[in-house]
Amino acid sequence: MAKVTIKDVAARSGVSVATVSAVVNEADWVTDATRARVQRAVAELGYRPNRVARSLKTQRADAVGAIVSDVTNPFFTEIIRGLSHALQERGRNLFLCDADHRFELGDAHLEMLIEQQVDGLVIIGDSVREASLQSYLRRRSHVPVVAIERDYDLPDVSCLLVDSEQGAYVATRHLIEQGFERIAYIAGPQEGAGSLTYGRAMRTAGWRRALAEAGLPNDDEWLARGTFRYESGASAMRDLLSRPVRPDAVFVANDMMALGAMHALHEMGLRIPDDLALVGFDDIPVAALVAPPLTTMAMPKRRLGRAAHDVLRAHIADGPGYTAVRRTFEADLVVRASSLAATLAG
Amino acid sequence: MAKVTIKDVAARSGVSVATVSAVVNEADWVTDATRARVQRAVAELGYRPNRVARSLKTQRADAVGAIVSDVTNPFFTEIIRGLSHALQERGRNLFLCDADHRFELGDAHLEMLIEQQVDGLVIIGDSVREASLQSYLRRRSHVPVVAIERDYDLPDVSCLLVDSEQGAYVATRHLIEQGFERIAYIAGPQEGAGSLTYGRAMRTAGWRRALAEAGLPNDDEWLARGTFRYESGASAMRDLLSRPVRPDAVFVANDMMALGAMHALHEMGLRIPDDLALVGFDDIPVAALVAPPLTTMAMPKRRLGRAAHDVLRAHIADGPGYTAVRRTFEADLVVRASSLAATLAG
DNA sequence: AGATGTGACTTAAACGTTTAAGTAAAACCA
DNA sequence: TGGTTTTACTTAAACGTTTAAGTCACATCT
Numbered sequence: 001m002a003k004v005t006i007k008d009v010a011a012r013s014g015v016s017v018a019t020v021s022a023v024v025n026e027a028d029w030v031t032d033a034t035r036a037r038v039q040r041a042v043a044e045l046g047y048r049p050n051r052v053a054r055s056l057k058t059q060r061a062d063a064v065g066a067i068v069s070d071v072t073n074p075f076f077t078e079i080i081r082g083l084s085h086a087l088q089e090r091g092r093n094l095f096l097c098d099a100d101h102r103f104e105l106g107d108a109h110l111e112m113l114i115e116q117q118v119d120g121l122v123i124i125g126d127s128v129r130e131a132s133l134q135s136y137l138r139r140r141s142h143v144p145v146v147a148i149e150r151d152y153d154l155p156d157v158s159c160l161l162v163d164s165e166q167g168a169y170v171a172t173r174h175l176i177e178q179g180f181e182r183i184a185y186i187a188g189p190q191e192g193a194g195s196l197t198y199g200r201a202m203r204t205a206g207w208r209r210a211l212a213e214a215g216l217p218n219d220d221e222w223l224a225r226g227t228f229r230y231e232s233g234a235s236a237m238r239d240l241l242s243r244p245v246r247p248d249a250v251f252v253a254n255d256m257m258a259l260g261a262m263h264a265l266h267e268m269g270l271r272i273p274d275d276l277a278l279v280g281f282d283d284i285p286v287a288a289l290v291a292p293p294l295t296t297m298a299m300p301k302r303r304l305g306r307a308a309h310d311v312l313r314a315h316i317a318d319g320p321g322y323t324a325v326r327r328t329f330e331a332d333l334v335v336r337a338s339s340l341a342a343t344l345a346g
Numbered sequence: 347m348a349k350v351t352i353k354d355v356a357a358r359s360g361v362s363v364a365t366v367s368a369v370v371n372e373a374d375w376v377t378d379a380t381r382a383r384v385q386r387a388v389a390e391l392g393y394r395p396n397r398v399a400r401s402l403k404t405q406r407a408d409a410v411g412a413i414v415s416d417v418t419n420p421f422f423t424e425i426i427r428g429l430s431h432a433l434q435e436r437g438r439n440l441f442l443c444d445a446d447h448r449f450e451l452g453d454a455h456l457e458m459l460i461e462q463q464v465d466g467l468v469i470i471g472d473s474v475r476e477a478s479l480q481s482y483l484r485r486r487s488h489v490p491v492v493a494i495e496r497d498y499d500l501p502d503v504s505c506l507l508v509d510s511e512q513g514a515y516v517a518t519r520h521l522i523e524q525g526f527e528r529i530a531y532i533a534g535p536q537e538g539a540g541s542l543t544y545g546r547a548m549r550t551a552g553w554r555r556a557l558a559e560a561g562l563p564n565d566d567e568w569l570a571r572g573t574f575r576y577e578s579g580a581s582a583m584r585d586l587l588s589r590p591v592r593p594d595a596v597f598v599a600n601d602m603m604a605l606g607a608m609h610a611l612h613e614m615g616l617r618i619p620d621d622l623a624l625v626g627f628d629d630i631p632v633a634a635l636v637a638p639p640l641t642t643m644a645m646p647k648r649r650l651g652r653a654a655h656d657v658l659r660a661h662i663a664d665g666p667g668y669t670a671v672r673r674t675f676e677a678d679l680v681v682r683a684s685s686l687a688a689t690l691a692g
Numbered sequence: 693a694g695a696t697g698t699g700a701c702t703t704a705a706a707c708g709t710t711t712a713a714g715t716a717a718a719a720c721c722a
Numbered sequence: 723t724g725g726t727t728t729t730a731c732t733t734a735a736a737c738g739t740t741t742a743a744g745t746c747a748c749a750t751c752t
């Protein structure tokens with residue numbers, strides 16, 4: 001009934017535990033004969049090394065922890081996939097925690113991952129408060145942290161971001177090139193006074209820049225706000241359509257809201273893109289599946305996950321003196337039917 | 347630079363490590379004065395107990411491991427959410443691993459979770475081979491295992507399943523009640539000779555039963571096969587429509603394929619449900635978001651996750667002598683626009 | 693007053709590994 | 723041949739906790 005340990009293997013194969021350890025860890029000094037005897041004992045007893053004991057002794061976990069703000073969001077799961085693959089290749093494991101949009105939960109997960117002695121941390125989306133992270137980083141020793149799509153103003157954390165301003169600019173340019181002239185924008189929540197001059201908030205700026213450049217109107221008359229969730233996209237759309245001048249195209253700050261907007265348009269009997277063109281942001285998998293397929297700015301999701309791994313690995317290798325990096329990725333325009341000029345689409 | 351341990355706290359507060367341990371674990375015999383002194387030292391040093399050391403000593407991890415066949419599949423992430431919440435409430439942690447449909451990966455994850463000494467295992471979907479699991483369970487001691495939506499023929503693993511036959515029956519009955527008479531079925535992959543008489547494979551049987559009962563045709567003329575993926579749903583739909591007699595409704599074995607079928611119908615200019623009604627299975631979140639919203643059999647996803655936790659907890663409490671259970675859940679019909687009789691919808 | 697009990701700790705072993713340091717035999721060299 | 727090096731191990735301490743067993747001062751009982 002008892003668990004089989006390295007001692008049992010040592011006893012059965014008639015060698016010391018150190019030798020068994022050497023065989024298990026593929027040290028080069030063991031003779032073939034001894035190695036074979038030990039391996040036989042390992043197989044016969046079904047011995048598996050205890051990672052907990054090993055971690056305690058070696059002071060490494062060969063694992064990293066990740067906290068994601070919403071594990072049911074396809075955008076994040078793609079990132080996780082990329083991260084998970086990269087780790088897998090190196091034989092590292094991933095402890096994944098879902099914060100479900102609740103900061104207390106995210107903070108609790110952070111604490112537990114630290115106690116678990118992971119070798120590094122990945123924070124995906126807005127799941128951990130800056131204050132909590134900061135108080136951890138102030139400790140005498142801490143593991144490297146990299147954040148994805150979350151911009152921390154902390155010197156020790158690396159941030160992997162997407163250039164939202166540029167993405168929004170490209171998306172809007174695309175609509176302009178398709179010949180649309182009244183291009184509205186459905187934004188995320190109102191950013192707090194100057195505090196969030198990063199990430200998704202910058203999409204507004206990109207939209208403005210493209211319109212200004214083309215001499216098109218870009219004032220608040222053409223701007224509506226949502227919460228990044230599906231339902232809010234639908235109501236923002238209805239809001240826009242109720243205004244004096246109807247837009248002929250809408251750029252939406254993320255795909256979930258774009259889908260909501262699409263739903264509202266369907267309900268009102270308006271056709272996409274004939275009556276109104278639509279461009280989203282993120283390129284979640286469903287974007288290609290709806291009718292019509294949604295034009296969107298593709299986030300390099302898997303690459304973000306993989307890059308998080310690479311950066312973390314480098315930091316771990318560099319030891320406590322690592323220097324955090326800040327990397328910006330570009331979003332790519334994926335043209336689908338929802339944004340094609342009526343003349344082309346028809 | 348060094349990590350702060352229980353010894354540092356003991357030294358600073360002038361007590362033994364045993365006392366610090368007692369304070370941290372809220373033993374009741376410590377005086378208020380001592381407790382305060384220790385807590386102050388803990389706060390001042392920023393001490394966090396090392397879970398690895400604790401696990402090694404206590405022989406528990408206060409964590410369970412889960413292996414999911416595809417972390418990007420919304421169906422599974424909902425289950426994970428349920429599991430994760432339940433664990434959270436008990437202060438237990440979740441180690442989540444993504445097998446990405448690759449059995450070698452799933453098996454490797456199984457091995458590593460075992461080495462990590464988790465208190466229990468949850469296997470979600472088809473991610474771990476029966477042989478691998480069996481060889482683990484043959485070991486002298488093992489932790490409890492519960493599988494969700496995967497039917498293992500192993501006496502020590504608990505299985506949480508959904509009654510697919512019944513679900514398919516209900517879905518088909520619904521179409522019959524709406525007045526449809528030529529009800530086709532898009533199934534999953536052909537089940538291997540007699541081997542998969544469980545799970546999703548049983549949906550064919552439920553469809554047949556409902557049709558037979560109503561005296562409607564249910565032979566292979568009305569059956570097409572896919573692979574449970576989006577694209578295969580589209581081609582299966584095209585296949586069905588190319589046959590001599592066109593169906594007026596289609597029941598699809600899962601939502602992803604149903605969405606694919608929907609896409610094919612849009613392409614061909616056919617209207618849903620007017621020209622052809624559609625019912626899916628799973629109720630993934632997008633099902634409600636497409637146009638028209640998809641009628642489907644809702645899987646109790648969160649409940650499955652929560653139930654996995656409950657069963658696991660019971661098994662852990664029962665110790666090595668636990669008796670595995672087999673529980674079947676019902677899928678609920680969720681009626682949306684895609685299946686409403688033309689007369690009602692119009 | 694002496695025995696007994698209780699409260700508030702401390703001591704030290706243990707959990708299952710890894711690994712630096714030690715050792716004994718064999719191989720090599722002059 | 724005698725000394726040195728190499729090979730193939732073994733010994734034992736350490737990692738950071740928990741916890742059973744021990745201790746010692748003090749209160750309580752008869």
